[in-house]
Amino acid sequence: MLAAILVVAAVLLAFVGIGLRAEPGSGLGPADWAALRFTVVQALLSAFFSVILAVPLARALARRDMPGKRLLVTLLGAPFILPVIVAVLGLLAIFGRNGLVNQLFGVLGLPEVSIYGLHGVVLAHVFFNLPLATRLLLQGWQSIPGEHFRLVAQLDLPPAMVFQTLERPMLRQILPGAAALIFVICLTSFAVALTLGGGPRATTIELAIYQAFRFDFDLSRAAFLSILQLILAGAAAVLALRIIPDIPMGAGMDRRVKRFDARGGLQRAIDALCILLGGVFLLGPLLAVTLSGLAGLGQMPATVWQAAFTSLWVAALSVAVMLALALPLAGWIAIRDKGGAEAVGLIGLSASPLMLGVGWFILINPIADPVALSLPVTAVVNALMALPFALRIMVPGVRSALTGYGRLCVTLGLSSFQTWRWLILPRARAQIGFAAGLTGALSVGDLGVIALFSDPDRTTLPLQMYRLMSAYRTEAAAGAALLLLFMALAVFWICDRGGRWNADV
Amino acid sequence: MLTFKHVQIGQGDFRLAAHLTVRKGRRVAVIGPSGAGKSTLLGAVGGFVPLISGALSIDGQDVTDARPGARPVSMLFQDNNLFPHLTIAQNAGLGLRPALRLNDDETARLSHALERVGLAGLQNRRPGELSGGQQSRAALARILVQNRPVVLLDEPFAALGPALRREMLDLVRALATETGATLMMVTHAPEDVQRIADDVIFVEGGQAQAPEPAAALMDNPPPALRAYLG
Known part of the structure; x- marks a missing residue:
């Protein structure tokens, strides 16, 4: 009871502090509107891409039984404990100005791509939330009873029909919640926006609070932006709370469902490609950080x-x-x-x-x-x-x-x-x-x-x-x-x- | 002495009436069809099921509204009678002192109790390292050190085989005789009744009947009990 009161008090005190200093002044200026718009747009895009890309990856993981799968599923939990700034540095090593991708583009004579701005922020958010979405979807796949897969195998349904009869109804249940959760998480993004965003066209509200506070030391504006942030995130959280699923925290995959379908060569190749691409996308930046970090330790x-x-x-x-x-x-x-x-x-x-x-x-x-x-x-x-x-x-x-x-x-x-x-x-x-x-x-x-x-x-x-x-x-x-x-x-x-x-x- | 005075026990939609007295030191079997309310009756004595009306007293002391831990009662459930992460000595010792800081006298009582139930030398094992029978013995050791005037057994030996169950009942009988405790025991098996019980409380049709001497009742059961025994 006391603990609950303390938590609420800690948060309420912050509200009081903000309320003391916030002066609506002239309302939302153009910069505030831009921050609000950017915050919502990047969160929407991040949620969309995380969830859409998670579908083939989770599907591949759900229907393949291969060595190292357990390890891979465990690694999908790693972003929870991975420091954001480390991941950003890893992404820079791959997608940055001197990163692998641009070096490759240089060799091929293609123009250089920049990671800074909206797409960089979304890329980093997808890096963090694709694993979360994949785990949520895997949970969904595991909730389909093994008997159902036995039945579609008995009926010898092709993959497209399996998708229609079993997987699509499940996805329709899980996808909105997963997307809502990621959307809400991305609304309060700070470190990613600080490192990969910035400027008038790529500033989240959270980053704007920081800039108002740190560079202008304009407390009333920082407080005003905080209220804006609270209204936005709070409203989104209230709306999303009903559909947000339980976050799977354990290693998952306790239950093995025997799959008889999707044994064709094409399906096999698609799954292998999904797992490979997913693994490279998630592990590549970490590997890059480790390698360059070893050199930089001294x-x-x-x-x-x-x-x-x-x-x-x-x-x-x-x-x-x-x-x-x-x-x-x-x-x-x-x-x-x-x-x-x-x-x-x-x-x-x-x-x-x-x-x-x-x-x-x-x-x-x-x-x-x-x-x-x-x-x-x-x-x-x-x-x-x-x-x-x-x-x-x-x-x-x-x-x-x-x-x-x-x-x-x-x-x-x-x-x-x-x-x-x-x-x-x-x-x-x-x-x-x-x-x-x-x-x-x-x-x-x-x-x-x-x-x-x-x-x-x-x-x-x-x-x-x-x-x-x-x-x-x-x-x-x-x-x-x-x-x-x-x-x-x-x-x-x-x-x-x-x-x-x-x-x- | 255990007295139910015009007691109505309620759990959800279920109702059970009891107006009866169990004499001190008697060993009483509670029998009756499944779902008749045998466990509910014991739960009411233990303090887990509230009374709707009436009064319950133990040795003249009113316990109608007492907390389970404050009643002069020790109880064994169907399962989860031992903490799996504590040793046998700790499990039994909790019956003496919940802080587990035992003085010399209590330590002696604890080792005597473990010896008495045949677990000497196993006090540092955890329940998972013991057989089912040994786990039951450990739970009985705790009942022994708790040394409460009323002991309630809600089928704690149901998962044991017949020979082991008979062994446990003999042990329970001996322990109850030594401590002079009043024993109430839920059972399904007529042979258990013959083995251990002085009296029988027959629970049926929303009513717990007054205890009657076991031998006479089992030899010449009334129609409802005859129908249950088959």
């Missing part, structure tokens, strides 16, 4: 190590805050019917990091130096952003512990503290560790609110890396990217393993 300035250390303790603080909020909330939601989790999810989807940052800055500014508090604020905002995901992961574990053994605890007369100690923590620790790992990795890699109020002495690794990129110190940035990637994976791995270590439940 060229990193000492500030990188300092920032890395800062990032680690921000992540640790963030995990602690998340656990302090999520554990009681999960216990509270688990004994209730649905509803509570949805409300928290709604807050998480509509409250954007920069909006929270601006709101808190306005409130803190008269009392204390916000820059001095930038790291704790970053940790708390990261925890709030991770909270909806953490709850989705933890609540089922807590709920199943309580349904199985709650009666036993009651008859033993265990207090609520003892029930946590002897029942819930031991039984849900795999889920708790997983949620802590996700939060830690998200926090390590987050480039959001820290960019708002930071000074050269207080930077996290993602911000330091962004500064190196802006200064065209590409090798050093690549080294920092590799370090950041390693840290995010290590934080996730340690927490996740810690939850499952020595557990035989």
Whole structure:
């Protein structure tokens, strides 16, 4: 209960701060309209392409049983913990000015393509959300009973008919929700827009908040834009909430459905091509970062190590805050019917990091130096952003512990503290560790609110890396990217393993 | 002594009436057709099913509205009687002290109880490492250290084979005799009744009948019980 109040209070305080300073003034200026339009257009395009491209990939993965498939499906979960700025650097290595694609185009005598602008932003969003869409669709394919595939095999239906009778109805159910989820996620995009967008024609509202705050230090305009962002994301989240599906967090693919159809050579070739292209698109940038990062490791300035250390303790603080909020909330939601989790999810989807940052800055500014508090604020905002995901992961574990053994605890007369100690923590620790790992990795890699109020002495690794990129110190940035990637994976791995270590439940 | 005074128990649409007394130290079998409300009756004593009306008292103390943990009752369910992630000693020890910080006296009582049910030397195993019979013994060790005046068994041995079940019933009988606890046990099998029960409560048609001596009742059952026994 207390945790729920704290979460709501943290968000409401930010609203209060924004409300104090926002002056509608002359309403929406042309630049604001452009930001609003760009935000919506890029989110629509990102959602559309992510979902459309996910269909053949998920279809191929669903009907092929091949070595390494499990690994590939697990890798589809990686973007959750992949720092945005690392992925951007990877995409630049492939699609950037000196990237592989442009080198190839140069050899072929084709004109150079630029990754900056709308298509670059959409490309990066597709990179992050194609895996999510694929996992959601795979879940849909797995929800088709194996008996149905047996039946179409018995009837010897051609692939087109299988698609019509089984797959199209399923897609019609899942696609709108998946697209809505990605649309809402992309509405609050900041780091991608910061690195690949910019300029009057490619600025999201979130980026506009940052620019108003950072370059003009126009607090009332930043607050006004925050309200615009809140209305847009909040309205979209409310509309989308009914159709947004559950996000699959585990490795998936527990259930094997035997497929008898799609054995022809053409179908086989199409599937192989889809999986190959998908794999190259998703793994290529990561491979590029790793290779150039290895070369750049030696060229990193000492500030990188300092920032890395800062990032680690921000992540640790963030995990602690998340656990302090999520554990009681999960216990509270688990004994209730649905509803509570949805409300928290709604807050998480509509409250954007920069909006929270601006709101808190306005409130803190008269009392204390916000820059001095930038790291704790970053940790708390990261925890709030991770909270909806953490709850989705933890609540089922807590709920199943309580349904199985709650009666036993009651008859033993265990207090609520003892029930946590002897029942819930031991039984849900795999889920708790997983949620802590996700939060830690998200926090390590987050480039959001820290960019708002930071000074050269207080930077996290993602911000330091962004500064190196802006200064065209590409090798050093690549080294920092590799370090950041390693840290995010290590934080996730340690927490996740810690939850499952020595557990035989 | 366990007294149901004009009790109406309700769970959803289901209603069960009980107006009866179980004498102290008796071993009572609760029998009746499936869905008649045997588990509901035990659940009401344990505090898991609320009473609609009437009063329930144990040894003269009114427990009608008491929390399950505050009642002088220990209970074994059909399953999930042991935490799978805790050792046998921890599982049984929770019956002594929920914080599990046992003093010397309690530690001695715990090891005595484990010895008594035949689990000496297995205290550091987890339930998954034991056989079904041993798991039942561990649960009984906890009942033993809890040392409550009323013990409720809601078919905890249903999943065991016949020989093992008989073994457990003999153990339950011996433990109940040693502690002087009043025992209420749900069962389907007439041979269980003969093996362990002094009295029988027959539950049928929304009514729990007053306990009657087992031997006489089973030898000469009234028509409804005869129909159930077949």
